[in-house]
Amino acid sequence: MEKRPYILIVDDDPDILEGILTILETQPYRTATARDGKKCMEMIAQETPDLLILDLLMPRMDGWGVIREMRNNPAYLKVPIIVLTTVIEDASRRRYELETGMAMDVQDYVQKPARPDDLIQRIERLIAKQQ
């Protein structure tokens, strides 16, 4: 059985995806990508990732929608989420709280662009916690 942690990266910008994949290729992870929230949920249904890296402003279903669905589903409640976006954290949390009446339950929030070494550290930390 495949032991390497599985990371799903969701962003509508193919250049961001390629950049992050290039960074993560040097690390001991399995990766997959999705270009919108709906596709992301489909892929999660096939295999639950050990970590989700999630953009917010996306077509079809945005990142806030993905967070809401995941936090409302006991099966995905514990999947750690790193939000990676150009949206400012305060504004983003306020929007989520206004829409759902709940605090935005994500494990990390990084404003784009992430520095590669910093991103790797954040991922390592969350994966380690997970196991």
Add this chain to the structure above:
Amino acid sequence: MVGETMTHSIMAERLRRSEIFSDLAEADLLAISEFCTEELYREGDLVFQEGQPADRLLVVERGKLALEKKVQLGRHSTPRNATIGYVGPGKMAGFSSLATPHEYSTSVVCIEPTRLIMVDGVALRAYLEANPAAGIKVMKTLSALIGDRYRGAINTLTYFLSIVSHELRSPLAAVENYLQTILGGYAGELIPKQERMLKRSLLRVIELRSLIGDVVDLARLRPEQIQADFEWFDPSEVGTESIEDARLLAAEKGVRIRVEPPPRFEPIVGARRRMRQVFTNLLNNAIKFSPPNSTVVFRARFEPQVMIFEVEDEGPGIPEEDLPHVFKDFFRGSGTSETAGAGLGLSIASKIVEAHNGEILIHNLEEETGKTGTRFTVRIPRNLKTPEMRRQEWMEQENSRKGP
């Protein structure tokens, strides 16, 4: 003359159908009709020109007009016209003729064959002054119209800024991400020349990103918005983040940042992200004006009432005549033509500090130390309150007012 009276009563009837004159009495409408004429325009005709003396106002009877404003991006680009609104039947344009400085604030261009009632602004002004009851009615309508246009402009600006902010930031984030990835060695080895060029590219992209952020911020930096974000935070954390923000520019210029922390940090109340902006902007500013191989000092200390931050550089100092303007939007000092930047960093910093009831002081170091340099001092009061604290206080006051 019978004919003329007829014409005036017809004109008066037409004026009544317009938004601006609809509340006026018959006698007023008849009087105003005397200095109205009907004019026809074709598609493409220029009716009023922005910046020209405003001596007439118009009411559209039939057709459609566009309000246009000249826009020039940068000093050297070709000016273009931007349409900021339309005027259709019953609506008016040219209210500048009723208000100082009596200069058209936009151009008015016909976009359909149009029939207008043109009103002599000078005569109308005189009539309204002589008949205050009519004057007040017209001014009431006018202020509502102007209010609408103002709100429209604010909405457009906010919408525009949020679009600009996201649409500009996203591609830039992708480019910056690639550059970081390549420079981090994740996409293979680089020869030194490539590395140097990519480092320069990264620096320029970061510069552009912060410029976009600044322009967007400028419209959002209202004190009440900043105060809504007040929270307890550890100033040492924020300081460390700011140093990290400025690190690349410092390395590029060969400038050292020396940190002089207080013996012990205590939490303060403020808008955390905004305070980081203040320090980052002050540090970037200091580094920009620093000679190579010099030192920028970043110092913090506590006094009973205030927390004090200082940023000192060994640059040329700020000329006396520039000092009153340093915190103005888009101000760039004399002798700064070689230095990058739009001149927004310090004005943003000062707006943020003001929203904290604090102050920023500038001090030329030459008198003190005999060497050139500038010190920016930020003083933040230590008695600021978070929204939650203000709410609590309000509740307590309410309770004590109501009594047991």
